[in-house]
Amino acid sequence: MRREAFLSFARFVAIMLPFGLLVGALVSQYVGGLFPCEMCMWQRWPHLLAIAAAMAAIGLRRNPFGSGVFTLLAALFIATSGLIGVYHAGVEYGLWEGVTTCSTMARPTPGQSMLDSIMEARLVRCDVAPWSLFGISLAGYNALFSLGGALLIFALLRKWSRS
Template identity: 50%
Template sequence: MSRAFLLIPTLGSIALLGGALLFQYVGGLAPCQMCLWQRWPHAIAIGAGILALLFPGARLPLAGLAALAIAIGIAIAVFHAGVEWDWWEGLTSCSGSGSALSGMTGSDLLSQDGPLGVVRCDEAAWVFLGLSMAGWNAVFSLFLFGFWMRAVRTA
């Protein structure tokens, strides 16, 4: 198997995860809960890719693990983008839908004892060419998934 089919998707996940961290820590865009969930598959793929490069005998299961992780990441990203575009309802714990405010008094709503700066999952914090960060993550992850599947087939 060509090491490129391991190296390219590993570096791709490093770039996507690094970009998310740059948007957060340099750009000041705090992530929502689903944004954080989308980071885990890339972290798993990075770890699996590095191990597959270091241990050639374990390439098949590690490339398979990375492909599965990225596939799950794509599903999360597509779901998240759909929530942002109001195609379907998101999780009540992070989109503010449902009855999250029912039973709260005015003083509860004005209290500063709770978490400040909670980021909603149903509002895109950044959009480029009509796609949010979740949408772009889904698009780029599809390409990475293709490389991982090629790595699995040639292992």
């Protein structure tokens, strides 16, 4: 594999992984009806930052050093989301205590006061997994994919820098 291919593939993973995970989160929210809790929202912010860093890396593709730095930054943001996912999954599995507040998704309808919409809104608890597959919650899957993807990017950047 050519040296440039390692950096190119690292940039590809750095933009597609957080984009795919965010799309999955939004589809599960708006199509599947799985409203996010506060810690779910915390996991989304680093992915948005990772996308911005990966876009900068793609924009700097003619400057390999700058592109590598922004790709590394994207990997760090992806890993951050994964670590938040580990924390959230631990809260869901009862391994430790998380935040003690609950969040709501209040959406007032026309003619409805904000207070009425808040009072009718569904509470979303951080310590209850609304969905799981093979015993792994969405937070757990975010942790697995994010940390695995970050490790892949780190490995690709290491190969790129050494070749």
